[in-house]
Amino acid sequence: MVDLAITSAQEALGSAVVRAQAEEDRELTKRVRELGAGLVISLNGLFRMARTHALTNTAFDTPVHDMRVRLQALLDLLGPVHVICVEDHIYVNDVRIRFEGVVEQGIALAAELGRHRVGGITFNDVLEDQHVREMVRLFAAPAAEHNPRHTLADGLAAVGLRSVELHPIQQFKLAGDDSAEMLKEFRETYVASAGHLAEAFASVGQGRLPNPLLARRAVTQFIDAANTEDILPLALTAEAEIPPFAQHTLAVTVLSLLIGRAAGLGKASLADLGVAAMLHDVGFCMTERGATVPFSRHTRASLKVLLRQRGFYQAKVRRLLAILQHHRPCNDPLGVPTLYARIIHLADDYDTLTRARRRRPPVCVPPDAVACMAAQGFKAYDADLLQAMLNVLGPYPPGTLMRLKDGRVVASISTVRSPESFRTPLCRLLRRADGTRPQAEQVVDLAREGEVAAIVRGTMQ
Numbered sequence: 001m002v003d004l005a006i007t008s009a010q011e012a013l014g015s016a017v018v019r020a021q022a023e024e025d026r027e028l029t030k031r032v033r034e035l036g037a038g039l040v041i042s043l044n045g046l047f048r049m050a051r052t053h054a055l056t057n058t059a060f061d062t063p064v065h066d067m068r069v070r071l072q073a074l075l076d077l078l079g080p081v082h083v084i085c086v087e088d089h090i091y092v093n094d095v096r097i098r099f100e101g102v103v104e105q106g107i108a109l110a111a112e113l114g115r116h117r118v119g120g121i122t123f124n125d126v127l128e129d130q131h132v133r134e135m136v137r138l139f140a141a142p143a144a145e146h147n148p149r150h151t152l153a154d155g156l157a158a159v160g161l162r163s164v165e166l167h168p169i170q171q172f173k174l175a176g177d178d179s180a181e182m183l184k185e186f187r188e189t190y191v192a193s194a195g196h197l198a199e200a201f202a203s204v205g206q207g208r209l210p211n212p213l214l215a216r217r218a219v220t221q222f223i224d225a226a227n228t229e230d231i232l233p234l235a236l237t238a239e240a241e242i243p244p245f246a247q248h249t250l251a252v253t254v255l256s257l258l259i260g261r262a263a264g265l266g267k268a269s270l271a272d273l274g275v276a277a278m279l280h281d282v283g284f285c286m287t288e289r290g291a292t293v294p295f296s297r298h299t300r301a302s303l304k305v306l307l308r309q310r311g312f313y314q315a316k317v318r319r320l321l322a323i324l325q326h327h328r329p330c331n332d333p334l335g336v337p338t339l340y341a342r343i344i345h346l347a348d349d350y351d352t353l354t355r356a357r358r359r360r361p362p363v364c365v366p367p368d369a370v371a372c373m374a375a376q377g378f379k380a381y382d383a384d385l386l387q388a389m390l391n392v393l394g395p396y397p398p399g400t401l402m403r404l405k406d407g408r409v410v411a412s413i414s415t416v417r418s419p420e421s422f423r424t425p426l427c428r429l430l431r432r433a434d435g436t437r438p439q440a441e442q443v444v445d446l447a448r449e450g451e452v453a454a455i456v457r458g459t460m461q
Contacts (some may be wrong), residue, residue: 010027026383028077029095035074036092037099044108046132050140055133064132072126084120084167084213085110091213091458094315112139116148119169120213127161134159147309160410167214186225190238193218194246197278201245212275212319219274222257232258233413248351253277253388258415262388263343272315273340276322280407281343327378342382346389348379350372354399365457366397366412392416396425401456407433410444421447 044219045063053059074081074092082093090097090109113119116139117174127135153166196214225231235254237412239247254276260270322340326348330336337345353369354362359360364372370393371382396402401408411425417425424446444450 007404014072019440032074032092032095033306035070035077036083036090036095036097038068038096039067039074039092039421040099040109041082042070043083044112047112047140048138053225055137060133061129064129067132068127068129071123075123075126081123081166082120082213083109083123085113085169086119086217092214106150114169115143116152116166117143117164117169118152119154119378120167122166122167123163125163127164135161135164143383153328153397186221186229186231186234187238189218189221189225189237190250191241193250193278197249198243200279202394205325205346212279215275215278216271219253219257219271219278222254222274223270224263226257226261230414230417232408233394236398244357248355249278249281251355252280252344252347255350256343257345258392259343259385262392263385273322273343273415275315276319276340277321277347278346280323280326280348317390318329323433331379336382342385346373346381346385347415350389350393354397365455366400367395367455391422394422394425395453396423396452398425399427401430401458402427402452403454403456404444404450406450407454408444408450410446410450413443415446423452 041404043062046060046067049060071081078093078351084091104440110119113121138152138155138159149168156164156166182296185280193215196218196401200215222231225234230255235251239251241433242250253274257274259269260273260440263275272292302310318338318340321338322344325341326344327342328334328345330342336342350369350373351363353372354366356362361367370390370442374390396412401409401410404414408429409431410429412425413428414426425442427446427450429444431437431444446452
């Protein structure tokens with residue numbers, strides 16, 4: 001039976017691709033910028049007025065009405081409206097808002113929200129005048145001493161504003177240039193990303209749209225960290241601190257970014273790719289007749305829910321196509337999938353092959369997974385992107401157990417560091433030649449010592 005909703009969505013998406021390629025969505029972006037700037041100015045004005053006027057004062061009538069009108073227009077254009085402060089910048093959904101050189105507007109809103117440890121607001125529905133006044137009252141009140149964001153969220157819910165969601169404070173980059181601080185910040189960001197995924201998936205499960213800006217912020221930090229650190233092993237070591245549902249998604253995101261970087265993508269394109277990777281399995285949060293959407297339909301389910309976000313700017317089009325096509329092989333009769341889809345396909349299959357699930361061992365150890373995928377060639381994967389992935393992972397990807405010719409057993413803990421060290425990763429010593437465990441962690445650089453005798457297929461007891 002033909003799914004009319006999916007057929008209609010695919011037709012709309014196809015038309016959107018044409019428009020995006022022709023850059024005809026500029027008018028939408030311009031409109032969002034205009035309305036977004038007006039919404040921020042309205043919020044700033046209301047917050048300032050609340051310090052000197054009672055909310056029952058008729059002076060609030062016009063500003064409240066203006067704020068509601070602008071919000072309604074944005075809801076009509078975009079669906080749920082995400083107003084996110086990132087330092088002194090303001091974003092409405094994926095569009096950065098400009099204030100004709102008046103940067104103070106962005107700073108003022110960030111400061112007002114920041115008192116409550118809030119970095120952004122999502123409006124999921126229209127607000128009545130009284131709701132606007134109640135929201136302004138709560139934001140204008142002194143911040144709670146403990147857990148101010150959660151306290152404010154509880155206050156909003158208590159006055160009937162459950163459709164208004166609050167988000168934590170966002171930053172552009174990892175703090176500081178110190179390597180130890182960078183590692184700490186990356187780990188914290190990686191673990192926090194699991195919480196963002198939980199929020200996104202919960203929103204979809206409740207019929208709301210996920211906020212792509214939270215994913216984009218995490219992805220930006222992953223990209224920054226990758227400029228100085230080997231982030232794939234760092235991500236794998238952080239998995240013990242995140243729930244199983246997020247482990248696969250975040251691992252696919254990190255590997256997709258590394259493949260994209262090896263393929264020559266710029267930072268903006270990598271950010272779009274990373275957000276698509278984070279949302280690639282969001283369809284599994286939906287249900288059909290009370291049951292989880294099956295694998296065969298999860299990409300279409302993802303497309304169906306994400307298409308509800310209005311507008312067809314290029315980043316969204318690329319994201320949707322990647323989510324729809326990331327399981328399709330390169331020789332698919334429907335045509336070659338998009339670039340982002342081909343990259344995510346590689347990362348997704350590699351992680352699926354090497355990940356233990358529900359007390360079952362992985363299908364393959366990492367070197368065998370690489371060999372299995374390489375054997376598929378162009379039948380399943382883009383040959384150039386597959387080579388880019390091999391150039392990142394090398395013959396002994398992170399997690400590979402190896403027995404050296406001198407009898408030691410080691411585990412690979414690095415991706416490829418340079419063309420010269422392609423076959424010689426950094427490793428952690430697991431067993432000495434006599435079979436004993438080292439008392440302290442020891443790193444073995446195969447570029448300087450040791451030679452691989454065999455891959456260990458199984459776990460070390």
